[in-house]
């Protein structure tokens with residue numbers, strides 16, 4: 001049997017357990033570093049399948065590394081399983097309908113993400129056993145992708161040091177290996193202002209408002225936005241607005257800023273300018289300002305040889321065999337979307353299929369699911385898998401689990417997370433990941449090429465970890 005068919009069979013025959021893991025994690029919906037049940041379930045399943053589990057990962061109770069085999073090549077497949085705040089939603093429901101309002105939900109498909117990667121390492125293990133393949137396959141159980149940058153800590157603390165290749169995937173709206181060009185590095189800084197409280201009517205002249213300082217900082221940053229590269233993003237939230245009483249001058253207030261840019265150098269420069277806005281605001285209001293970096297991720301450095309293998313293997317498993325019912329289901333969710341994104345999506349298809357007429361492009365766009373290869377451009381996102389890609393040759397795969405245009409971090413994405421359609425995407429991802437892992441495990445020349453491509457991509461740059469040396473995972477105390 002061809003390897004492609006053998007992997008297909010291994011994924012399909014063993015998929016029930018991973019579909020169940022995905023559904024259970026969807027239900028747990030645990031956030032940033034609190035993924036206790038999600039991690040326990042995955043460790044239990046992987047141990048039962050014959051993997052050795054190391055869960056003594058520095059500072060992270062919900063991280064672990066499961067491995068099978070020994071020696072090089074060591075291939076890492078990364079998994080995530082954290083949920084997002086406030087996105088709770090009833091499964092399969094085409095209207096926004098929280099089951100428990102305010103509770104978290106899997107709005108970025110991480111229930112499928114971790115389970116799909118587990119499904120891939122299991123298929124690789126079974127293939128290695130059957131064909132006596134030498135090497136090591138690992139599953140990296142990575143918590144807190146959403147704002148916790150767990151992988152960045154794992155890179156900083158040396159957990160990727162001996163890997164030869166790292167592979168990841170993300171549930172998506174299109175099918176493609178990600179070249180990482182529109183991936184942005186992130187830097188999360190907390191700003192604290194200390195003022196002096198006073199009676200706001202009796203002695204306002206004695207008060208110094210920390211809230212005013214925050215507002216002036218935000219105004220300063222609003223002006224700054226015009227003078228940074230257009231790809232940059234600067235977003236913020238109030239963590240403490242200084243209280244709820246207008247008649248008390250707020251003595252303390254706090255902001256959380258996330259600065260993003262496609263190149264790390266540009267990101268650090270913009271961060272320095274944001275800090276200047278904070279200093280200026282403190283000077284204007286005679287308050288004291290301090291700041292702390294609490295998380296950070298690097299842009300994705302896709303290795304060409306890995307990207308090419310992802311796309312070649314994706315081609316082997318597309319189109320995904322959806323049933324008419326699944327396509328009808330997808331269309332119902334597609335109908336809930338804002339049409340204003342249409343131009344960008346049509347443009348993505350045009351770029352990939354320049355030989356097609358505009359009527360053909362439109363017809364492809366109108367399909368309920370994008371069941372073909374097409375890189376999505378302009379959907380800028382960040383990921384802590386970026387840090388892994390700076391230290392090990394690797395890449396991130398995208399497989400459609402949702403219709404084109406369905407936004408990440410939306411109630412629709414939560415609603416579709418348990419569907420058979422999304423699970424077909426998960427299984428397709430597992431097949432492509434497993435095939436790609438085996439390509440690198442069994443072909444030394446290809447592995448060598450990946451190392452060359454990785455160095456070429458770095459082009460002499462070295463990795464600078466965006467996290468302070470002494471920062472602990474999940475520590476947002478300030």
Ligand SMILES: Nc1ccc(C(=O)N[C@@H](CCC(=O)O)C(=O)O)cc1
Pocket residue numbers: 108145146147148149170186297380381382383384396408
């Ligand atoms: N292939 C993808 C990878 C990451 C994301 C994503 O939404 N990431 C979050 C998390 C960012 C972080 O790492 O802190 C974001 O951009 O806000 C989306 C698609």
